[in-house]
Amino acid sequence: MRKHKVRPAIYKEFISQVEMVDIYLRKASIEVFPEKISKDFAVLNKIDDNIQLVDKKEGIFRISHIFRYKMVDKNNQDSVIAKIRFELSLTYSSDKPINKDIFDIFKIMNVPLNSWPYAREFIHSTVMRLGLPPVFLPLYKQ
DSSP: OOOOSSOHHHHHHHHHHOEEEEEEEEEEEEEEOGGGOOTTOOEEEEEEEEEEEEEEETTEEEEEEEEEEEEEETTEEEEEEEEEEEEEEEEEEOSSOOOHHHHHHHHHHTHHHHHHHHHHHHHHHHHHHTTOOOOOOOOOOO
């Protein structure tokens, strides 16, 4: 297990004063291949993500959270039914500056808790609009 360079008390103090002030969908791309749905189709959801600190100024910082979602046929995982790539932009206010060491923890512990509900809803509603079988993604647990 990797040890972080920030003492728990320092991180707790940072978290106690930080607030999310904005979140929005910055961009998205969607590809769908309904012709690949077989008669005995079973959904398998694959998701990966990337989180980056993109801007920081006094009292505020902005984070990019990029999600890559694939719906594949569970019986044939090479058969991609849909691909959704999107970026959420999250803005936080903070009286204390964020540094690399704090961000390394924040992006693991807090950003996903803040952005995952929005990502789940976006994936679910987009898949429904594409006319594909409904997707129920799990809760984020850390």
